[in-house]
Amino acid sequence: MRMIFLGTSAAVASAERDNTAILCDDVLIDCPGNVFGKMIRAGYDPLKLQAVIITHRHVDHSYGLPSLLEMLRLSGKKETLKLYVNEDFYFEAKQILSAYELFREDFPSEIVPVSGSDSFFIDGLKIETFPVRHSVPNFGLKVSDSKAVVVYSSDTEPCEEVIEQARSADVLIHEATCAEFVTGRKEGHTCIEDAAKIAREARVKVLCLVHFGSELENLVDELKQKVQGIFNGRVVIPQDLDRLVV
Ligand SMILES: [Zn+2]
Ligand SMILES: [Zn+2]
Numbered sequence: 001m002r003m004i005f006l007g008t009s010a011a012v013a014s015a016e017r018d019n020t021a022i023l024c025d026d027v028l029i030d031c032p033g034n035v036f037g038k039m040i041r042a043g044y045d046p047l048k049l050q051a052v053i054i055t056h057r058h059v060d061h062s063y064g065l066p067s068l069l070e071m072l073r074l075s076g077k078k079e080t081l082k083l084y085v086n087e088d089f090y091f092e093a094k095q096i097l098s099a100y101e102l103f104r105e106d107f108p109s110e111i112v113p114v115s116g117s118d119s120f121f122i123d124g125l126k127i128e129t130f131p132v133r134h135s136v137p138n139f140g141l142k143v144s145d146s147k148a149v150v151v152y153s154s155d156t157e158p159c160e161e162v163i164e165q166a167r168s169a170d171v172l173i174h175e176a177t178c179a180e181f182v183t184g185r186k187e188g189h190t191c192i193e194d195a196a197k198i199a200r201e202a203r204v205k206v207l208c209l210v211h212f213g214s215e216l217e218n219l220v221d222e223l224k225q226k227v228q229g230i231f232n233g234r235v236v237i238p239q240d241l242d243r244l245v246v
Contacts, residue, residue, distance in 0.1 A: 006018070006022065006241065020175070025123065031052050061154075073104065083112065086113075150171040167203065196235075205233050207236070
């Protein structure tokens with residue numbers, strides 16, 4: 001499985017980091033901003049994209065969807081693109097796409113509502129959702145192929161569900177909006193120290209931190225040391241467009 005971190009920031013992007021979006025093989029997880037342009041910069045042909053998953057209704061996870069669809073259509077994509085959208089945002093997402101007249105015969109897309117306990121296959125990937133704890137209904141994702149299991153927390157407070165799902169996973173991609181020693185805790189989000197404890201408890205091999213708060217941006221080395229003091233496995237704090245293969 002190959003992951004490309006198209007964006008790694010929390011809701012406020014910076015000069016270095018855009019809102020969090022992860023391309024996992026041919027599946028895009030969350031869709032802020034110009035993901036189309038970033039796929040090209042990362043050396044990935046956007047026309048190969050099979051599906052988009054929107055974990056929750058927050059703007060930093062979903063606002064790029066209409067423009068992505070339009071860019072794919074104008075670039076000649078003909079195969080159906082599947083849109084798996086949190087059921088809590090399904091109706092509004094459909095309205096937004098309709099308002100831009102993006103449900104079209106010359107570029108078919110299929111929008112599917114997803115609950116926090118769903119399971120479906122996209123190509124060779126098995127995708128399972130599980131509920132997490134955020135300010136709006138949200139789900140995390142367990143993505144598996146024949147070789148690896150990757151769990152993504154999406155936006156959440158520290159929660160048991162992530163630990164349960166991530167148990168012995170190859171990679172845990174956890175949000176890290178805050179750090180106790182820099183910003184204090186933030187409601188509905190996770191500090192790097194807690195993400196490290198979750199990774200330790202779940203005994204994952206690799207902990208990858210995303211949804212990085214802008215206050216933390218210049219402290220990456222210090223934060224990494226802090227996390228490594230709690231969690232023994234490999235710690236990755238990706239920059240935008242970094243990739244990880246498992
Ligand atoms: Zn977010
Ligand atoms: Zn959110």
